[in-house]
Every structure is written in structure tokens, then in C-alpha cells.
Amino acid sequence: MRRHPCRGEAGREVSDPSNVPSERGAEVGRRIGVGLMYGLWRPRVLGSWKVPATGPVILAVNHSHNIDGPMVIGVAPRASHFLVKKEAFIGPIATFMRATGQLEVDRSTADRTAISRALGVLANGGVLGIFPEGSRGDGDFASLRSGLAYFAVRSGAPIVPVAVLGSTDRRGRLIKALPPLRSRVDVVFGDPFEAGDGSGRRTRAALDEATIRIQKHLTAHLDNARRLTGRQEDAGRPAER
Structure with a gap:
């Protein structure tokens, strides 16, 4: 587990409005996402x-798939800012992602700029999107990084678990890296919950405890989402890539 950022690391730049990504840009990104996601696939949102x-x-x-972030951006009821690995910021795509308020993060270190900007989003009352597993995998919340707990405890913002199901069921015919066009992808939002224990502690032990608490909530939501969508058979099946 990577080290937790110190309290002061995130706080130095949060108050600088110019360092916080554009909410207007994120709303533009959401509207574009609506058109793309509903135009290319058939999202079922619960x-x-x-x-x-x-x-x-x-x-x-x-x-579990590269479209998970864009899918949530397109179907969520509010504009959102996702933490995205810096390797994805390439060429014209990088310009678009920055313009739509997405946050570039260096996963190899405690990226102070990304931390500051993410906390700035929350301080301004915005929506921060996080993949707590850190990278693509089976999408089962089996292994969480500490970042989600840090942002939740540091900001006091509630966490809404989101399960994206069906994006890895099959490969597309035209573009193998994408799900088949017009295939169904389920996105299930869960009940918001608090990561902290109410004590206000921000120690490493408190963050580790919060991570365990968060994982229980997320895995329970994923199980419930599979039941709601009839995708119980997806549990334990490796993602197709």
C-alpha cells in the first residue's frame, strides 16, 4: 500500500481557484458523453x-474496461471529474480530457497536484470519480488502494458506489477493444455512505480502517447490482480483453 499523503500536502493548493478543473467543462463532457454512450451502446441505468x-x-x-469511466460520465446525473492515469493523456485525447475537467494523475508517486485538484473539486461541492482498484482488473473491488479513503476522510464527502456491468462480456466486431455496438451495459448506483467512523481522525490507522469499511460497502453493492441486473453469472468470470 502506498503511503498516505500528509494533511498539509493536499491543503496548500486547494484554495487556488485556478487549480481546480472547470465545472462548465465537466458539464460539456457529460453532455457529449450522453450522446456517445447512448448512441453507441444501450446503457441501462439504475x-x-x-x-x-x-x-x-x-x-x-x-x-474492468476502458469505457467504464466515459460510461459513468455519460449516464451520471451530475457532471463529474475523474482521476485518470497520466498515460491516457495522449495527443488530442489529452486536450479533450483536460478541457472537460478530468484529472491527470501520476500513479507512481503521491501526486500532490492531482491530490490538490481532486480535493478542490470536492471543496467546491463537485463530483469526483475514482477507480478505487487503481487500474483495470476483474472489476470486483477485491483489492483497493488507499486513495479513496484519503479523499473521503479528508473531505467528508459521501461515497456513492457504482457498478458497471457488461462492458467486458464480448468484444466488438469492428473494434475489438470496445463492447459490441448497441450492446447493453448496466450502470448501477448505490446508496451513499460515509467512510469515516465519526471520530474525525485522519491518522494512517483511521485511513486503513476506512479502506476496510469502504471495501465491505463496495463489494456488497456489486453483489446487489449483479442480482438486480441478472448478472450473477458474471461473478468470478475473468474479464475479456
């Missing part, structure tokens, strides 16, 4: 009303 209409929120999304 529980989107559970996302608080105002105030800071963290969307904790399972991650």
Missing part, C-alpha cells in the same frame, strides 16, 4: 437518483 443533487460526492466505480 439508482441514479441516489446521487446527491448538490454538495461534494465521490463516485467509486469498479474498473
Whole structure:
């Protein structure tokens, strides 16, 4: 587990408005995402009303396919800013992602700039999207990084678990790296919950405890999402890539 950022690391730049990504840009990205996701696939969205209409929120999304982030951006009821690995910021795509308020993060270190900007999103009452597993995998929340707990405890923002199911069922005919066009992808939003224990502690032990607490909530939500969508058979099946 990587070290937790110190309290002061994130706090130095949060107050600088120019360092926080554009909410207007994120809304433009959401509208573009709506057109793309509903135009290319058939999203079935459950529980989107559970996302608080105002105030800071963290969307904790399972991650098994590259479209998971864009899919959530397109179907979520509010504009969102996702933490995205720096390797994805290439060429014109990088320009688009920055313009739509997505956050570039260096996963090899405690990226102070990314931490500061993410906390700035929450301080401004925005929506922060995180893949708590850190990278693509089976999307089962089996192994979480400590970042989600840090942002939740540091900001006090509630976490809304999000399960994206069906994105890895089959490969597309035209583009193997994408799900088949017009195939169904389920996105299930869960009940918001608090990561902290109410004590206000921000010690490493408190963050480790919060990570365990978060994992229980996320795995329970994923199990429930599979039942709701009839995708119980997906459990334990390796993602197709």
C-alpha cells in the first residue's frame, strides 16, 4: 500500500481557484458523453437518483474496461471529474480530457497536484470519480488502494458506489477493444455512505480502517447490482480483453 499523503500536502493548493478543473467543462463532457454512450451502446441505468443533487460526492466505480469511466460520465446525473492515469493523456485525447475537467494523475508517486485538484473539486461541492482498484482488473473491488479513503476522510464527502456491468462480456466486431455496438451495459448506483467512523481522525490507522469499511460497502453493492441486473453469472468470470 502506498503511503498516505500528509494533511498539509493536499491543503496548500486547494484554495487556488485556478487549480481546480472547470465545472462548465465537466458539464460539456457529460453532455457529449450522453450522446456517445447512448448512441453507441444501450446503457441501462439504475439508482441514479441516489446521487446527491448538490454538495461534494465521490463516485467509486469498479474498473474492468476502458469505457467504464466515459460510461459513468455519460449516464451520471451530475457532471463529474475523474482521476485518470497520466498515460491516457495522449495527443488530442489529452486536450479533450483536460478541457472537460478530468484529472491527470501520476500513479507512481503521491501526486500532490492531482491530490490538490481532486480535493478542490470536492471543496467546491463537485463530483469526483475514482477507480478505487487503481487500474483495470476483474472489476470486483477485491483489492483497493488507499486513495479513496484519503479523499473521503479528508473531505467528508459521501461515497456513492457504482457498478458497471457488461462492458467486458464480448468484444466488438469492428473494434475489438470496445463492447459490441448497441450492446447493453448496466450502470448501477448505490446508496451513499460515509467512510469515516465519526471520530474525525485522519491518522494512517483511521485511513486503513476506512479502506476496510469502504471495501465491505463496495463489494456488497456489486453483489446487489449483479442480482438486480441478472448478472450473477458474471461473478468470478475473468474479464475479456
